[in-house]
Amino acid sequence: GVLVVGGITVDVTAFSSRLPRPGETVLGDDITLFLGGRGANQAVAAARAGAPTWMAGCVGRDSFRRIALDGLSRHGVLTTEVRTVPGRTGVAHIRVDATGENDIVFTPLANTALTPAMVDRSIAATRGRVSVLLLQLEVRAEVTCHAAAAGAAAGLTVVLDPAPARTLPDEVWRHIGVVTPNASEATALTGIEVDGVEAAATAGRWFLDRGVRHALVTLGAAGAVSVTPERARHFAAFRVTPVDTTAAGEAFTGALGAALAAGLDPDAAVRHGMAAGALATTRPGASPSLPEAADIQALLDA
Numbered sequence: 001g002v003l004v005v006g007g008i009t010v011d012v013t014a015f016s017s018r019l020p021r022p023g024e025t026v027l028g029d030d031i032t033l034f035l036g037g038r039g040a041n042q043a044v045a046a047a048r049a050g051a052p053t054w055m056a057g058c059v060g061r062d063s064f065r066r067i068a069l070d071g072l073s074r075h076g077v078l079t080t081e082v083r084t085v086p087g088r089t090g091v092a093h094i095r096v097d098a099t100g101e102n103d104i105v106f107t108p109l110a111n112t113a114l115t116p117a118m119v120d121r122s123i124a125a126t127r128g129r130v131s132v133l134l135l136q137l138e139v140r141a142e143v144t145c146h147a148a149a150a151g152a153a154a155g156l157t158v159v160l161d162p163a164p165a166r167t168l169p170d171e172v173w174r175h176i177g178v179v180t181p182n183a184s185e186a187t188a189l190t191g192i193e194v195d196g197v198e199a200a201a202t203a204g205r206w207f208l209d210r211g212v213r214h215a216l217v218t219l220g221a222a223g224a225v226s227v228t229p230e231r232a233r234h235f236a237a238f239r240v241t242p243v244d245t246t247a248a249g250e251a252f253t254g255a256l257g258a259a260l261a262a263g264l265d266p267d268a269a270v271r272h273g274m275a276a277g278a279l280a281t282t283r284p285g286a287s288p289s290l291p292e293a294a295d296i297q298a299l300l301d302a
């Protein structure tokens with residue numbers, strides 16, 4: 001199984017033909033309320049990819065709490081490690097125009113209440129049932145760093161999607177089994193301009209030099225570069241027709257984590273992640289676009 005520690009939000013998304021200018025009101029066509037947050041999206045991706053999956057994070061005491069919890073359970077994520085804290089559930093306020101251009105106000109709210117002690121409790125509570133810990137950077141950096149160290153100490157394979165990118169203390173890297181930045185995150189973290197396969201391999205080695213066992217730099221439609229101490233290898237992307245690339249990275253990391261938890265070897269797990277990332281781009285939205293195990297297998301077998 002998989003334990004995800006990270007951010008949970010409700011995504012409030014307004015669709016209009018164009019985005020308003022400051023002070024202006026435009027007429028919207030539709031509005032949706034869905035579970036979101038990188039942590040929650042990874043959890044849904046892992047659960048839909050077939051892994052028993054626990055989400056550890058915080059929601060507030062408000063009406064968005066139910067939307068978040070129902071969204072997790074509807075997709076098969078176990079919510080026993082989600083804590084309800086005073087205050088309000090995190091919100092991403094998103095606006096999308098007819099061309100797909102968007103802007104986002106992300107307000108962490110309850111997500112800031114997640115503590116290292118809560119993470120320890122969740123690792124203890126799922127002991128023996130999970131082998132993979134998935135992390136991102138939407139909760140306080142101190143919490144992610146603690147989770148990485150505690151997860152590694154508990155014998156879990158720690159997978160970090162360093163999104164949104166921010167500088168981390170150097171000692172965190174030796175606790176990370178697999179790091180999965182996209183090109184811009186790899187650039188921000190390593191200072192190496194990741195503009196292709198060669199640069200992605202160089203950036204991957206930057207993480208290995210700091211103690212990460214396996215770096216996977218994702219390149220969207222250009223696939224992914226896998227770097228281990230033995231070798232660097234480019235995987236071409238699956239060919240699909242994208243309609244909305246939101247959550248490709250979460251689909252990738254979630255399905256990768258599920259495959260590692262199922263005992264697949266690293267190359268096979270990368271292929272599962274890439275198939276899930278490709279499929280997520282063929283459907284609109286974030287959590288609603290995340291593929292099921294059967295769809296992933298069908299693309300792998302195609």
Ligand code: ADP
Nearest residue numbers: 182218219220221223224237248249274277278
């Ligand atoms: P992020 O969403 O974090 O920016 P990427 O865009 O790199 O991450 O996507 C993660 C993975 O999903 C890629 O390595 C790739 O395998 C798959 N993927 C993403 N976009 C496409 C695409 N347009 N066509 C095929 N596969 C894609």
